[in-house]
Amino acid sequence: MCGIVGFTGTRSAAPLLLEGLKRLEYRGYDSAGIAVMGNEGIRVEKVSGKVQKLCEKTGDGAAVPGSTGIGHTRWATHGAPTDTNAHPHLSNDGRYAVVHNGIIENYAALREELTAKGYTFLSETDTEVIVHLLEMYDSGDLKSTVLRAVARLEGSYALGVLCADQPDTLIAVREASPLILGVGVGENYFASDVTALVSYTKNAIYLDDGEFAVLTPAGITVYDCTGRQIEKPVTRVTWDVEAAEKGGYAHFMLKEIMEQPAAVRAAIAPRLRDGEVVLDEFDLDAETLRQFNKIVITACGSAYYAGCAAKYALEALTRIPVEPVLASELRYSDPLIDAHTLLIVISQSGETADTIAAMRECRARGAKALAIVNVVGSTIAKSADWTLYTWAGPEIAVATTKGYTTQLAVLFLLAMSVGRKLGRLDDALYPALLYDILRLPKLIQNAIDLNHGLGALAKKYHRASSLFFIGRNTDWASALEGALKMKEISYIHAESYAAGELKHGTIALIEEGTPVIAVCCNAALEDKTISNIVEVKARGARVLAVAFRGDRKIVAQANDCVFIPPIHTLFTPILAVIPMQLLAYYVAKENGCDIDKPKNLAKSVTVE
Ligand code: G6P
Numbered sequence: 001m002c003g004i005v006g007f008t009g010t011r012s013a014a015p016l017l018l019e020g021l022k023r024l025e026y027r028g029y030d031s032a033g034i035a036v037m038g039n040e041g042i043r044v045e046k047v048s049g050k051v052q053k054l055c056e057k058t059g060d061g062a063a064v065p066g067s068t069g070i071g072h073t074r075w076a077t078h079g080a081p082t083d084t085n086a087h088p089h090l091s092n093d094g095r096y097a098v099v100h101n102g103i104i105e106n107y108a109a110l111r112e113e114l115t116a117k118g119y120t121f122l123s124e125t126d127t128e129v130i131v132h133l134l135e136m137y138d139s140g141d142l143k144s145t146v147l148r149a150v151a152r153l154e155g156s157y158a159l160g161v162l163c164a165d166q167p168d169t170l171i172a173v174r175e176a177s178p179l180i181l182g183v184g185v186g187e188n189y190f191a192s193d194v195t196a197l198v199s200y201t202k203n204a205i206y207l208d209d210g211e212f213a214v215l216t217p218a219g220i221t222v223y224d225c226t227g228r229q230i231e232k233p234v235t236r237v238t239w240d241v242e243a244a245e246k247g248g249y250a251h252f253m254l255k256e257i258m259e260q261p262a263a264v265r266a267a268i269a270p271r272l273r274d275g276e277v278v279l280d281e282f283d284l285d286a287e288t289l290r291q292f293n294k295i296v297i298t299a300c301g302s303a304y305y306a307g308c309a310a311k312y313a314l315e316a317l318t319r320i321p322v323e324p325v326l327a328s329e330l331r332y333s334d335p336l337i338d339a340h341t342l343l344i345v346i347s348q349s350g351e352t353a354d355t356i357a358a359m360r361e362c363r364a365r366g367a368k369a370l371a372i373v374n375v376v377g378s379t380i381a382k383s384a385d386w387t388l389y390t391w392a393g394p395e396i397a398v399a400t401t402k403g404y405t406t407q408l409a410v411l412f413l414l415a416m417s418v419g420r421k422l423g424r425l426d427d428a429l430y431p432a433l434l435y436d437i438l439r440l441p442k443l444i445q446n447a448i449d450l451n452h453g454l455g456a457l458a459k460k461y462h463r464a465s466s467l468f469f470i471g472r473n474t475d476w477a478s479a480l481e482g483a484l485k486m487k488e489i490s491y492i493h494a495e496s497y498a499a500g501e502l503k504h505g506t507i508a509l510i511e512e513g514t515p516v517i518a519v520c521c522n523a524a525l526e527d528k529t530i531s532n533i534v535e536v537k538a539r540g541a542r543v544l545a546v547a548f549r550g551d552r553k554i555v556a557q558a559n560d561c562v563f564i565p566p567i568h569t570l571f572t573p574i575l576a577v578i579p580m581q582l583l584a585y586y587v588a589k590e591n592g593c594d595i596d597k598p599k600n601l602a603k604s605v606t607v608e
Pocket residue numbers: 300301302303346347348349350351352355398399400601602603604605
């Protein structure tokens with residue numbers, strides 16, 4: 001979704017802004033623009049399409065001189081992705097420029113009011129009301145002008161403001177949309193995402209909702225919503241710029257698939273001590289845990305599927321009923337949730353609008369929220385009662401891979417920890433589970449190594465118009481994520497079905513050559529799934545099975561097999577997904593798709 005950058009210093013701003021925007025490209029966008037304070041006032045350059053087009057238009061920024069500026073990548077919501085609708089927007093008098101992430105919910109009323117007062121709107125965006133409000137409330141003091149304008153806004157916004165009257169000053173405002181300040185030496189920055197900052201500084205200030213900051217080359221001052229100055233801690237960003245670069249891989253997605261052993265190690269290693277799972281951030285005693293009579297998991301996309309997959313381990317090990325609910329459904333469902341509900345909120349970005357809203361709704365009903373989040377300092381991480389970080393490092397490809405597997409790793413640890421504390425985790429089972437958890441990074445590496453031939457196999461499947469992913473129990477959960485990966489990046493229709501449900505409809509769609517991906521990693525149900533394989537094959541399907549290495553039964557039944565190393569059934573989703581990630585990757589590659597930035601999708605969905 002939209003990305004924001006801002007720079008003030010003594011260096012040329014435009015090239016730095018363009019570089020920052022390139023680093024935000026992964027979030028998904030359809031137009032881009034910059035505004036730089038020059039000798040003759042604010043100059044705006046914007047284009048529909050890629051940042052590269054903006055680089056070409058501006059000679060990589062050389063044509064836009066000045067050392068203070070703001071930039072934006074826009075993911076269209078209000079108005080088509082045109083040059084005019086792209087940000088930054090300029091006030092009628094040309095003195096204010098604004099970039100905005102989020103949605104101004106009362107923009108229609110404001111637009112009417114401002115139009116009646118004689119302000120001319122050039123774009124169809126909700127954002128444009130902000131620049132006209134700034135002009136209308138201009139008091140000669142930038143800080144109080146911004147405060148008055150912002151007081152009129154309803155909705156979510158991260159704003160970057162540039163004013164010609166204070167040529168080396170930027171204002172950054174945050175309300176329900178992420179904004180991070182970068183602290184430099186003789187220069188300062190802001191961005192919607194730390195990825196845009198790390199090549200310039202590792203010192204970050206995370207703004208909270210309702211706060212705003214004034215940035216000059218000499219320093220940063222942060223204020224609360226009343227204009228009172230406040231002290232904010234400077235946080236050291238722990239990863240460097242290489243972590244957000246491709247490092248020799250053709251795509252971020254492939255790099256992130258390959259990073260999974262290390263990412264999962266980072267998620268589990270600090271939480272295993274002397275043979276025990278220790279969750280310092282969620283260290284509740286048995287009595288407190290016993291008060292929870294159900295667990296509701298809420299999330300969107302792959303994070304939701306991680307919840308579906310972990311439900312089995314959570315229920316088996318804690319004996320607490322677990323209900324995964326899509327955040328976009330939960331928020332409007334008048335949920336039966338109270339103080340005895342433990343809400344688990346899963347989000348890679350920590351900024352997904354529906355997930356935030358679902359969490360707020362449930363907390364308002366008394367539920368306690370445990371967040372499982374990757375991005376440090378994100379909204380969900382900060383507003384939950386407890387947060388377990390997944391420590392996956394930056395994930396750039398829109399389609400999540402290491403984000404998903406690290407979520408699973410943390411959820412498995414959680415299931416073990418809670419089960420153990422409640423005395424419901426069998427003493428005989430615990431060491432076996434612990435053994436598998438300790439080996440996870442190696443097992444994931446092994447699953448990757450076993451599937452280096454998937455590039456060749458993808459050639460058999462890439463022309464399909466439709467693929468079906470089937471499985472039972474934990475395998476069904478894996479199939480859900482497998483199908484989503486395929487859809488997201490290859491644009492091939494893919495559907496996941498509980499294998500036992502095939503007969504109730506989907507089997508009607510199976511015809512000669514239809515590919516069916518059958519996940520068969522649940523030993524207790526393997527024969528059942530094999531019977532489904534036989535049924536679809538009898539109707540002409542070409543079956544690719546995902547199974548444990550050495551599973552002869554499957555080799556005899558499926559047309560093709562991909563393997564993972566054996567692991568406890570409850571943990572299979574973390575391995576079964578690996579060949580399906582690779583299959584989706586190679587199918588998409590074969591079809592020439594834009595793998596890291598699939599059309600219409602965004603990494604961080606910050607609007608409903
Ligand atoms: C988008 C992304 C998905 C992600 C989902 C939830 O749809 O493209 O990869 O699973 O949002 O995102 P979150 O950041 O909350 O995990």
